[in-house]
Amino acid sequence: MSQDSHAGRAREALRLHHDLEPLWEAPRTRFGFLAATNHSTVGLRFIATAIVFFFIGGILAMVIRAQLAGANTQFLSEHAYSQAFTMHGTVMMFLFAIPLIEGLALYMLPKMLGSRDLAFPRLSAFGYWCFLFGGTMLILAMLAGVAPDSGWFMYTPLSSKPFSPGINSDVWLLGVTFVEVSAICAAVEFMATVLKVRAAGMSLGKMPLLCWYLWVTSAMMLVGFPPLILGSILLEIERAFGWAFFDPLRGGDPLLWQHLFWLFGHPEVYIIFLPAAGIVSTVLPVFAGRPIVGYTWIVAALIAQAFISFGLWVHHMFTTGIPHLSLAFFSAASLLVVIPTSVQIFAWIATLLKGWPKLDLPMLWVLGFFFIFTAGGLTGVMVAVVPFDWQVHDTHFVVAHLHYVLVGGFVFPMMAGIYYWLPQVTGRRSDKGLGKLAFWLIFIGFNVTFFIMHLTGLLGMPRRVYTYPEGVGWELPNLVSSIGGFVLAFGFALAVIDIAVQWRFAAHTARNPWKAGTLEWAMGTPVPPYNLASLPRVDSREPLADDPQLPASLAAGDGYLPGRRNDWRETIGVDGVTGRPEQLILLPGPSYVPLWTAVAAAGFFLSFLFSFYAGAALSAALVLALALTWLWNSGLKADSEPIDVGQGIKLMPHPGSPQAPGWWGMIFTLVANGAFFASLVFGYLFLWTIAPNWPPPQWIDPDPLLPLAAAAALAGGSWLAWRARAANRAGAAGKRQMALLLAAAAGVAASLALIAVPLLLAPSPVEHAYGSAIAMLSGYAALHAFLSAVACGFAWARGNMGYVSPLRSLDVRNAELLWHYTAATGLVILVLVHLLPLAAAR
Amino acid sequence: MTGPRTNIEALGLVAGFGLWSLAFVALYAVHGYACGSGAPPGDPTARAAMVALFAAFLVAHGWLAWWFARRWKQSGEGPVRFIRLASLVLAIAAAGTTIWTGLPVLTLSICA
Numbered sequence: 001m002s003q004d005s006h007a008g009r010a011r012e013a014l015r016l017h018h019d020l021e022p023l024w025e026a027p028r029t030r031f032g033f034l035a036a037t038n039h040s041t042v043g044l045r046f047i048a049t050a051i052v053f054f055f056i057g058g059i060l061a062m063v064i065r066a067q068l069a070g071a072n073t074q075f076l077s078e079h080a081y082s083q084a085f086t087m088h089g090t091v092m093m094f095l096f097a098i099p100l101i102e103g104l105a106l107y108m109l110p111k112m113l114g115s116r117d118l119a120f121p122r123l124s125a126f127g128y129w130c131f132l133f134g135g136t137m138l139i140l141a142m143l144a145g146v147a148p149d150s151g152w153f154m155y156t157p158l159s160s161k162p163f164s165p166g167i168n169s170d171v172w173l174l175g176v177t178f179v180e181v182s183a184i185c186a187a188v189e190f191m192a193t194v195l196k197v198r199a200a201g202m203s204l205g206k207m208p209l210l211c212w213y214l215w216v217t218s219a220m221m222l223v224g225f226p227p228l229i230l231g232s233i234l235l236e237i238e239r240a241f242g243w244a245f246f247d248p249l250r251g252g253d254p255l256l257w258q259h260l261f262w263l264f265g266h267p268e269v270y271i272i273f274l275p276a277a278g279i280v281s282t283v284l285p286v287f288a289g290r291p292i293v294g295y296t297w298i299v300a301a302l303i304a305q306a307f308i309s310f311g312l313w314v315h316h317m318f319t320t321g322i323p324h325l326s327l328a329f330f331s332a333a334s335l336l337v338v339i340p341t342s343v344q345i346f347a348w349i350a351t352l353l354k355g356w357p358k359l360d361l362p363m364l365w366v367l368g369f370f371f372i373f374t375a376g377g378l379t380g381v382m383v384a385v386v387p388f389d390w391q392v393h394d395t396h397f398v399v400a401h402l403h404y405v406l407v408g409g410f411v412f413p414m415m416a417g418i419y420y421w422l423p424q425v426t427g428r429r430s431d432k433g434l435g436k437l438a439f440w441l442i443f444i445g446f447n448v449t450f451f452i453m454h455l456t457g458l459l460g461m462p463r464r465v466y467t468y469p470e471g472v473g474w475e476l477p478n479l480v481s482s483i484g485g486f487v488l489a490f491g492f493a494l495a496v497i498d499i500a501v502q503w504r505f506a507a508h509t510a511r512n513p514w515k516a517g518t519l520e521w522a523m524g525t526p527v528p529p530y531n532l533a534s535l536p537r538v539d540s541r542e543p544l545a546d547d548p549q550l551p552a553s554l555a556a557g558d559g560y561l562p563g564r565r566n567d568w569r570e571t572i573g574v575d576g577v578t579g580r581p582e583q584l585i586l587l588p589g590p591s592y593v594p595l596w597t598a599v600a601a602a603g604f605f606l607s608f609l610f611s612f613y614a615g616a617a618l619s620a621a622l623v624l625a626l627a628l629t630w631l632w633n634s635g636l637k638a639d640s641e642p643i644d645v646g647q648g649i650k651l652m653p654h655p656g657s658p659q660a661p662g663w664w665g666m667i668f669t670l671v672a673n674g675a676f677f678a679s680l681v682f683g684y685l686f687l688w689t690i691a692p693n694w695p696p697p698q699w700i701d702p703d704p705l706l707p708l709a710a711a712a713a714l715a716g717g718s719w720l721a722w723r724a725r726a727a728n729r730a731g732a733a734g735k736r737q738m739a740l741l742l743a744a745a746a747g748v749a750a751s752l753a754l755i756a757v758p759l760l761l762a763p764s765p766v767e768h769a770y771g772s773a774i775a776m777l778s779g780y781a782a783l784h785a786f787l788s789a790v791a792c793g794f795a796w797a798r799g800n801m802g803y804v805s806p807l808r809s810l811d812v813r814n815a816e817l818l819w820h821y822t823a824a825t826g827l828v829i830l831v832l833v834h835l836l837p838l839a840a841a842r
Numbered sequence: 843m844t845g846p847r848t849n850i851e852a853l854g855l856v857a858g859f860g861l862w863s864l865a866f867v868a869l870y871a872v873h874g875y876a877c878g879s880g881a882p883p884g885d886p887t888a889r890a891a892m893v894a895l896f897a898a899f900l901v902a903h904g905w906l907a908w909w910f911a912r913r914w915k916q917s918g919e920g921p922v923r924f925i926r927l928a929s930l931v932l933a934i935a936a937a938g939t940t941i942w943t944g945l946p947v948l949t950l951s952i953c954a
Contacts, residue, residue: 206923300931307859311866328946577848578921689878
């Protein structure tokens, strides 16, 4: 290519940059940064905030180690120590690990998938504010001396009102639930994005492995987090209103909390591990100089691992008196999960053996991961064996094991990822001097701290005791652990200094310094807010390896969607499996609404915390109103013809596509909701069959009028919503609007009937867990009937404004889908509440 | 092949282990229900029910693996082939997982 031609293409690239940058960045006003929805900005905010929380958690760890360094230490009181270890675990799990994964996925997914943003940018921003406000709530409570103090898994009855009368437990239940809202938002966002918002041609089999890992992790979050959210809601209601889910004297059962917590808690370990393993699968082949060995096997292994990880939850409950055969199921699953993990490890080893590995800084962290995580995996096999677990349960052996798994399986790969992608974020060269020293301090400090802690546990030291007497043999191992802990902390401080120095002072680097093959390296550095000036067509797993000139040609506008049209934020939507271009996705711009919605949500959680229930109700109404405002202007007011996206392809704008991301967003939201519902039904049946003090003193009134009315309204609403969709498809706008109005009315009627059930027919929720469970189930059904009514009313109003047509049918289809879900779950609830007692009475 | 049909292909990725999840939860639930209802240790009725359930799930796993094998053989080159191969691998792995996690039903005491 001639010099003139080069200069011409460079000018074109610059023109495109000036065209696109103002469109995709946050407003350049005083408070414009608060309206940012761009995935790079929000992703980096998640990462930075998570790292701040990591250091708060780290300081708490230092406090714990200072307290345990010697016998009879009086550095902390018993109460302060309880707050310290509870907050350490809570911060590290909920405010550091999960949000860091969310930040990584937010930042990285669109770049690796070759798109310009995520499917729902405002949802990402909302999720960030929820995370920030929820986390801040927990930290402020700690500074005020009212932090949670019942351990990070909040076992009842210790966390129940009689044994934890202050607001400490409420802070945990409400703060963590607030943060979990953020996680569910992120999971829905990532599920829809990976499925629909990819580069043209990127079939599932060509998708970068990290995206597979993040996709599977998101699916696990959708199913894994709702049990904890449910448990937290139940415990908070019990604490606030005196209901009886976990009180054995009134037909509740503390084991229900353990089940709900560990239904979340064990998959959580893999939710943390899998993205980190994804980083290893990304970084390792680059430094081995060859593609990963066994791509298909790795994909299969991580899906298998995700499933099996849900079959392990009872291995945290081996000492609760569950019958041996049941323990054997979980012991067998706990041993089996080693196999998919091993498939990945052997694929990594094979990749190293078949390549020419270079020991750069990211690889050093990967090797550290191998060593520490494998050790943690081996002790995991040990505690998966029931008799051994009985011996070491609740000792420091378990503390050592979980740190080997979580720090080895998460922090080390994350550090590898940070050092690997740092040049991509900063545009500066990686310098390994200080970073290497930090690695060795962390590696040595970690092993000194936690290896010997296995021994402390085997010597019988229980976890969560604030001090211990002299002469029991625990002084020396504890002192060694404390010294190691401070070395570890020093190493992390050094790593932060190293990263800051590199960010600010390192020499500028060329694009793609590691010679990687995935698309995030096709972008300019620092990355522009639109990612790519034009979007690629992908024909292999490593497009940059196939065509090293791809970055330049995309920057010059040779791909899809070059330039700016109608001030639309455009990206391409594809068929989920094949990657065939399918729709033109028009993304929303910056908005303050996510922030205000999160502020209203914060109002709800804070009002509940301080027992100001009218304020909580008002805040909830405000959240709903803001959410509707948020969605009000989405879509187009007129049908559109397919639009030229370049390369001779025309695509329909997403409001006219049956596979629009919003449709998938609704499906994935209902998957999470379904997991919540299944947990609720499990809780009801568990109490019924296992809890003490059953049967209850009084069953529900068998009067059939109300349940039949509710059932008729539920079935009728569902049918009317289906009719609304059918009318819309047939172009009968009048019939559609009428059916939507009637479906909304049916939702209100069903909601009222379902609310009346616990008020008029059921025994008091305060007297026995039976009444509590009925009120909870009926409340769930009533809330969904109300939401279905709102969805139909909203679709009706948008229909009046011209946002709905036979082609642009998303509002109607989503309302219909929600109605079917509401009717199905509502009818199941009616059977459980009204027919099960009749069967039991016989 | 695009759109809803390929989305159904993607569901193949979760079919095998979805079935394992059902088997696992069903066996655990039946055992929990039997013990919660006061079945004595070693109750032969409870064991018979669990063994029957275990066998039924094994048959279902066998059928699923056979079905995915057939689908995989029928697929030509293209993006769907990868999904079908992965679905087959997962269906076989899930069958093995059900055998391994369900084996205690044959050997250990009920409700002990």
